[in-house]
Every structure is written in structure tokens, then in C-alpha cells.
Amino acid sequence: xxxxxxxxxxxxxxxxxxxxxxxxxxxxxxxxxxxxxxxxxxxxxxxxxxxxxxxxxxxxxxxxxxxxxxxxxxxxxxxxxxxxxxxxxxxxxxxxxxxxxxxxxxxxxxxxxxxxxxxxxxxxxxxxxxxxxxxxxxxxxxxxxxxxxxxxxxxxxxxxxxxxxxxxxxxxxxxxxxxxxxxxxxxxxxxxxxxxxxxxxxxxxxxxxxxxxxxxxxxxxxxxxxxxxxxxxxxxxxxxxxxxxxxxxxxxxxxxxxxxxxxxxxxxxxxxxxxxxxxxxxxxxxxxxxxxxxxxxxxxxxxxxxxxxxxxxxxxxxxxxxxxxxxxxxxxxxxxxxxxxxxxxxxxxxxxxxxxxxxxxxxxxxxxxxxxxxxxxxxxx
Numbered sequence: 001x002x003x004x005x006x007x008x009x010x011x012x013x014x015x016x017x018x019x020x021x022x023x024x025x026x027x028x029x030x031x032x033x034x035x036x037x038x039x040x041x042x043x044x045x046x047x048x049x050x051x052x053x054x055x056x057x058x059x060x061x062x063x064x065x066x067x068x069x070x071x072x073x074x075x076x077x078x079x080x081x082x083x084x085x086x087x088x089x090x091x092x093x094x095x096x097x098x099x100x101x102x103x104x105x106x107x108x109x110x111x112x113x114x115x116x117x118x119x120x121x122x123x124x125x126x127x128x129x130x131x132x133x134x135x136x137x138x139x140x141x142x143x144x145x146x147x148x149x150x151x152x153x154x155x156x157x158x159x160x161x162x163x164x165x166x167x168x169x170x171x172x173x174x175x176x177x178x179x180x181x182x183x184x185x186x187x188x189x190x191x192x193x194x195x196x197x198x199x200x201x202x203x204x205x206x207x208x209x210x211x212x213x214x215x216x217x218x219x220x221x222x223x224x225x226x227x228x229x230x231x232x233x234x235x236x237x238x239x240x241x242x243x244x245x246x247x248x249x250x251x252x253x254x255x256x257x258x259x260x261x262x263x264x265x266x267x268x269x270x271x272x273x274x275x276x277x278x279x280x281x282x283x284x285x286x287x288x289x290x291x292x293x294x295x296x297x298x299x300x301x302x303x304x305x306x307x308x309x310x311x312x313x314x315x316x317x318x319x320x321x322x323x324x325x326x327x328x329x330x331x332x333x334x335x336x337x338x339x340x341x342x343x344x345x346x347x348x349x350x351x352x353x354x355x356x357x358x359x360x361x362x363x364x365x366x367x368x369x370x371x372x373x374x375x376x377x378x379x380x381x
Contacts, residue, residue: 066159082126093193099121101120149175188201200360208334226281228286244263251334275303281310
């Protein structure tokens with residue numbers, strides 16, 4: 001009888017413990033930013049728990065940069081980038097959450113990226129092209145699609161259209177060179193990675209601040225006359241006031257003045273006669289342009305910049321340091337251009353700065369040999 005009573009008491013105790021332990025409370029995400037609304041759409045249990053874990057089906061409302069309230073998972077671990085701009089911004093913060101890439105990495109990127117990132121499947125761009133791979137998206141099952149960049153006038157319709165097409169929550173986060181810090185803070189809030197995002201935010205803001213300080217010390221007439229040439233023949237320029245010339249305009253006197261600056265990354269087509277009229281002190285050649293041939297080409301030799309050896313090739317790997325896409329790679333471009341044009345004012349240790357950037361944005365421990373190869377044609381002869 002005693003044994004039977006003891007067994008019954010033990011069963012009652014086990015049942016009580018299981019009942020009490022099975023009603024853990026899930027804490028709602030913190031709210032504190034005026035730009036981001038994170039309100040649970042399902043009610044947490046009333047019973048507190050010492051180690052709260054969000055149920056996999058819990059969702060929250062996220063207010064994106066254009067005021068759209070989107071229901072997203074509370075715990076996001078699988079992300080799709082809407083395009084190349086979003087991909088390059090998200091990768092530094094959450095590379096392991098990316099289920100694929102919008103555009104294939106370049107061959108050069110293989111030397112800087114971990115193999116698991118370099119070999120991510122290509123899902124295509126969610127708008128603006130015809131390469132979207134719906135089968136790959138379904139197989140990878142992202143929880144959210146993130147769009148990053150400057151919004152078009154149709155951004156709300158674009159984001160809603162993607163959601164309707166693929167049935168996946170889609171959010172837009174505004175980002176420009178001067179506001180990337182806030183973009184990272186919003187991304188951090190969305191992904192529950194506030195501390196990691198703050199490191200990137202402060203880095204971007206510090207580079208912009210230091211660049212503005214350098215420019216301020218140059219004075220009104222202290223900027224170097226410069227032209228950025230691209231294209232297989234070098235006869236395309238990033239014109240003054242164009243979107244893609246933002247960093248060039250900031251750090252130099254962009255001599256490429258045209259009536260209608262192109263908004264495309266390819267810039268405005270010109271001819272050698274026009275380049276001779278502008279005749280800048282410095283020429284920057286885009287990667288895969290005519291840098292190698294310019295020094296021995298009689299036509300290019302007519303330009304003072306080439307004649308005097310003041311022409312350089314923009315570093316490339318995994319991306320062009322000056323843009324294309326015009327995103328966080330521009331911060332490395334700011335540091336490089338400042339040191340190239342105004343070394344006594346900038347006084348950067350370029351290897352140290354480059355290694356820091358590659359660690360933060362590509363998760364790469366940059367070797368001296370890799371650095372030397374990157375800047376072989378970029379910091380003077």
C-alpha cells in the first residue's frame with residue numbers, strides 16, 4: 001500500500017512539474033525607435049519563463065522606411081535580398097541568414113569570401129530584371145525579402161507587388177551614402193541584431209564625417225581637377241552632379257560637366273576631343289577600362305594627367321571601390337580617394353583601413369599580398 005501511495009505521489013509531482021514548466025512566456029520585442037514598430041500579432045502566454053524563446057510561428061509588425069506595416073516573423077533567420085544593392089548591405093550584418101544571392105559573385109570575389117557564401121545559390125533580382133528564379137526561392141524558403149536603397153516614386157507599389165507575387169513579407173529600408181548608419185540600425189531592429197548593426201552604423205558615419213573634415217580643410221579652391229572614365233574605350237564619364245558621381249564630386253573638382261548628366265552607372269559617352277577640352281589633373285579609370293593601354297596610347301598621351309603619370313585604376317574586389325552598385329563599397333572609395341589625392345591631409349594607413357573594411361564588410365582577413373594586388377595600379381607609381 002505504501003509503495004502504491006509513493007508511486008501515486010510521484011506521478012502527481014511529475015504531472016505538476018510538467019504543467020508548470022510547459023507554459024513558458026515569450027517576451028515581446030523591445031520598442032524604442034520612432035521609425036520601427038514591433039508589436040506582437042499573437043499574444044504571449046501569461047506564465048513567465050526564465051528562458052523565453054519565441055515560438056516559430058510568432059510574428060510582429062514592422063514599419064518599413066516608407067510607412068508600410070508588414071507582418072514578419074519575430075525570429076528571422078532566412079533572408080532574401082531584393083537585388084544587388086540590398087545584397088551588399090545585408091551581407092556584412094547577416095551573411096549566414098542569406099539563403100541565396102540576387103546576383104552571382106564575381107570571379108574576383110572568390111579570393112575574399114568564405115566558400116559557403118561564395119557558393120550561395122543565385123535567386124535573381126526581385127524586380128528590374130527577368131532573372132527571378134521562383135523554383136530556387138521556393139526551395140530556399142526565405143522568411144522575408146529585404147529591399148535596401150533610395151526609394152523610387154513607385155516603391156510602395158513595388159514592394160506590395162513582390163509580396164503578392166511570391167507570398168513572402170517584403171520590406172524596404174531607405175539607404176544613401178549619408179544615411180547608411182540609420183539603415184543599419186533599422187536592419188538591426190528587424191533582425192534582432194542591434195549591437196552588430198550599431199558597429200556598422202558607426203563605421204559608415206565615421207567615414208563620412210572624416211571625409212567631410214578632409215574636404216573642409218582643402219578650402220574652396222583646394223580640390224583636384226579629376227575625371228572618372230569607364231567603358232572599354234574609356235570614353236564614358238561620370239558627369240558632375242550625377243548620382244554615381246557623388247563621391248567624386250565630394251572629393252574632387254569633377255571636370256566632366258555636361259548638360260544632361262546620366263543617371264546610369266555607365267555614365268555619359270564623350271569623345272577624346274571633349275576630354276582634351278576638360279584636360280583634368282587626374283584621371284581615374286574604372287576596372288576593365290583602358291588603364292593598361294593609356295600610358296602608351298598617343299591619343300591618351302595628349303592629356304596632362306596621362307602625360308604626367310597622374311592616372312589610376314579604381315581597385316576592384318569583390319566590388320568596385322567607387323560603386324557599381326553604389327552602396328557601402330563607396331566608404332572604401334572615400335578613404336582611397338582622400339589618401340590618393342590629399343595624402344598629407346588624409347594621412348590614412350591604407351593597409352590598416354582596407355583590412356578593417358574587409359573584415360567588417362566581407363568577413364575577410366585581408367593579407368598584405370591581397371592588399372598589394374588590390375592597389376597595384378591605384379596609389380601612384
